[in-house]
Amino acid sequence: MATGPSTKRFLAWAALSGIVSGAVFLALAELVALLAARSASPILAVGSFVIDIVPQPFKEFAIATFGENDKVALLAGLGLAVVIASALAGILQLVRPPLGLVILGIAGALATAATLTRTGAEPLGFLPPVLGAVVACLVLVLLVRRLRAWRDATTATSARRTQRTQAGEHVDAPRPGVDRRRFFVLAGVTSVAAVVVGIGARTVTMATSSVEAIRRALRLPAPGATVAIPDGAELDVPGISPLFTPNDDFYRVDTALTVPTIDPDSWTLVIDGMVDQRVELTFRDLLDMGLDEYAITLTCVSNEVGGGLVGNAMWLGLPIRDVLAMAGPQQGADMVLSTSVDGYTASTPLASLTDEGLDAILAVGMNGEPLPLEHGFPVRMVVPGLYGYVSATKWVTELKVTTFADDEAYWTPRGYSAEAPIKFSSRVDTPRVGTPVSAGTVPIAGMAWAQTVGIERVEVKIDDGEWQAATLSNPVNDDTWVQWMLEWDATPGTHYIACRAVNKAGETQIEERAPIAPNGSSGIQRPLITVT
Ligand SMILES: Nc1nc2c(c(=O)[nH]1)N[C@H]1C(S)=C(S)[C@@H](COP(=O)(O)O)O[C@H]1N2
Ligand SMILES: [Mo]
Numbered sequence: 001m002a003t004g005p006s007t008k009r010f011l012a013w014a015a016l017s018g019i020v021s022g023a024v025f026l027a028l029a030e031l032v033a034l035l036a037a038r039s040a041s042p043i044l045a046v047g048s049f050v051i052d053i054v055p056q057p058f059k060e061f062a063i064a065t066f067g068e069n070d071k072v073a074l075l076a077g078l079g080l081a082v083v084i085a086s087a088l089a090g091i092l093q094l095v096r097p098p099l100g101l102v103i104l105g106i107a108g109a110l111a112t113a114a115t116l117t118r119t120g121a122e123p124l125g126f127l128p129p130v131l132g133a134v135v136a137c138l139v140l141v142l143l144v145r146r147l148r149a150w151r152d153a154t155t156a157t158s159a160r161r162t163q164r165t166q167a168g169e170h171v172d173a174p175r176p177g178v179d180r181r182r183f184f185v186l187a188g189v190t191s192v193a194a195v196v197v198g199i200g201a202r203t204v205t206m207a208t209s210s211v212e213a214i215r216r217a218l219r220l221p222a223p224g225a226t227v228a229i230p231d232g233a234e235l236d237v238p239g240i241s242p243l244f245t246p247n248d249d250f251y252r253v254d255t256a257l258t259v260p261t262i263d264p265d266s267w268t269l270v271i272d273g274m275v276d277q278r279v280e281l282t283f284r285d286l287l288d289m290g291l292d293e294y295a296i297t298l299t300c301v302s303n304e305v306g307g308g309l310v311g312n313a314m315w316l317g318l319p320i321r322d323v324l325a326m327a328g329p330q331q332g333a334d335m336v337l338s339t340s341v342d343g344y345t346a347s348t349p350l351a352s353l354t355d356e357g358l359d360a361i362l363a364v365g366m367n368g369e370p371l372p373l374e375h376g377f378p379v380r381m382v383v384p385g386l387y388g389y390v391s392a393t394k395w396v397t398e399l400k401v402t403t404f405a406d407d408e409a410y411w412t413p414r415g416y417s418a419e420a421p422i423k424f425s426s427r428v429d430t431p432r433v434g435t436p437v438s439a440g441t442v443p444i445a446g447m448a449w450a451q452t453v454g455i456e457r458v459e460v461k462i463d464d465g466e467w468q469a470a471t472l473s474n475p476v477n478d479d480t481w482v483q484w485m486l487e488w489d490a491t492p493g494t495h496y497i498a499c500r501a502v503n504k505a506g507e508t509q510i511e512e513r514a515p516i517a518p519n520g521s522s523g524i525q526r527p528l529i530t531v532t
Helices: 005-036 044-054 056-095 099-117 123-167 176-215 283-288 320-327 350-354
Strands: 266-272 280-281 294-299 310-319 335-340 345-349 360-367 380-382 397-401 427-428 440-449 455-462 482-490 495-505 528-531
Touching: 005 044, 005 056, 005 099, 005 123, 005 176, 005 280, 044 056, 044 099, 044 123, 044 266, 056 099, 099 123, 123 176, 123 397, 176 350, 266 283, 266 320, 280 283, 280 320, 283 360, 310 320, 320 360, 320 397, 335 350, 345 350, 427 495, 440 495, 455 482, 482 495
Parallel strands: 266 397
Antiparallel strands: 266 280, 294 310, 310 360, 335 345, 335 397, 360 380, 427 440, 440 482, 455 495, 495 528
16 A cells, blocks of 8 residues: 555545535435424534533633624534544545444434434434435445545556566556546535535525414414304214315425415515505405404315315415405406416406305415415415416415406416316225225215315215215315215225215216316226225
8 A cells, every 4th residue: 555645645535525425414414304304404403402511601601702603603613523523534434444434323323313302303303314424424435435446546557657667568557537537526516516405405494494483473363253163074984084184284286496485574465457546465454354264175276086186274364355345346357366476376257256155265374373384374365166276376465456368377378277167076085096995894985075066965886886875074164075985895806986976056076087287187086996
């Protein structure tokens, strides 16, 4: 093995490899924290941990010395410790493998412990430090492997050079330049990626978590009118969807690459266009108008027959017709173009928003809490009976009274109809395709919705049998889905189960298959169930 200055040079590059791996650790942890466990940023968790364990006199010393910058000083100190430890890991990985990996592993374990012992630690809190450490190990192994190839090529070249001068013959020389370049390309690419990902993820987390904190602290007024939930509104069948979809399970569909974060204090809603007077409302103005509860089932036009892009919530809000009335829509208008803070637009028939008998609302609450950020915080629209893309604008900031002739919404030039009432439908939740059931009495159960009209009946057909009426849950109202259930005497083999709804207008669910574009799917769901 070569000695002297060239070895020192490789030690320095090994230290750099370690630092790059450390950066990868932190960056990946930030990214995973952003995606899976908001509060589990390892560097911040370790920082808080340090704050918690340092003795009080030391804290006072730090505050006295650094003043308001004590947190900055702490983070700078931590950063320095990370740089030193990862440089050491890099050097050890070159000269005493796998000691470098051991150091990274210990760092990962410490970060995980700090993260999981934080108050309010999330169940997935271990993911950011663990994944960060694993990928950092991988990067370190690859970097040191390339570094070693470069070093070996360099020593081999000088050895051959000596040989050649002695024997006077030509030998194909190894090319240290190539190995050197390969090392620097990998080190360069990973460090740039780490910086971009790390800073990007942290920035997004900080930008969004402050509004998340505002949201969490927000106390919405109690509803004036509440929705009565009748007895028997929910059937007791394992595997059926709950009557109200928990916010965390509620489907999410939007074009927003990052969730818009709006401080309700700076939010306003403008009502303009073909109106007698332009109106601008603050969040406070809305709350002061008085809020009521509304149970409404939302459906996405992209929901395939039997699909999951449908959910039911107890919304807290107020009628859109009340805010429209303040502006005074003019003769000739037939549409309201709602705009989101991110530029998304939806076209809703004016009549659907002004109809006294229809609960088209501006919602601020969802299932007992302020709207989650991804569901439109602080204010969104919900209109019973219309697909979400033509009615349910999240993060709404403007209602422009206009005409279908003059204005077009986001999805209209993209292959979807300008107007799109929901096609009423039903789905089987249990039993499921791919999950065999035992022969005997098996409940077949699922959901059915016909917003604004109501579900009259759901029928089930086994194989080529007769359509049989299922038992319905007691409906909350006609805007809300119902549960249905039929006890089936299942015999061994495979069976097709089909379901279809009949609405209160006496219409039967459309059997003819239609794709989701341009205005919603239709057809009958017919899962094939295995009975053992
Ligand atoms: N700002 C904005 N609002 C939007 C959308 C969007 O892309 N951007 N998508 C709409 C569609 S297609 C549907 S189905 C509903 C979904 O609402 P959810 O994500 O709260 O379930 O939001 C609607 N509101
Ligand atoms: Mo949708």
